[in-house]
Amino acid sequence: MNDLLLIRELYNFSNVEQINIQVLDSWDNAMNGKSMQFTPNSKALFYIDCPFSECYGPLKGFRFDNQIYEMVRQRLSSLIFHIECGGFGDHGQHHHCDNWIEIQICIKYNE
Numbered sequence: 001m002n003d004l005l006l007i008r009e010l011y012n013f014s015n016v017e018q019i020n021i022q023v024l025d026s027w028d029n030a031m032n033g034k035s036m037q038f039t040p041n042s043k044a045l046f047y048i049d050c051p052f053s054e055c056y057g058p059l060k061g062f063r064f065d066n067q068i069y070e071m072v073r074q075r076l077s078s079l080i081f082h083i084e085c086g087g088f089g090d091h092g093q094h095h096h097c098d099n100w101i102e103i104q105i106c107i108k109y110n111e
Contacts, residue, residue: 060087
């Protein structure tokens, strides 16, 4: 599972020096300003947990590893995007969680 690998161990990530992630906006503003920094020796877990206590399900939270993989593949240095929580707002998992975030990902590459 890629979640357990170090960033430097991922395919085509050997040229990545640093990945910075910042939450620019969120559904209730509670996550605004949250930031994360990854280096080649960081675990490759590109995920932010949903802060709602009433969010359930195996996909709850915000995964953005696909966006990072695509950025590295295209050697992009910055991307801003909107992502919705993958969880549910009830135990029966009938209603999706309403939480969302807008994040900026910045990647610094080795020369």
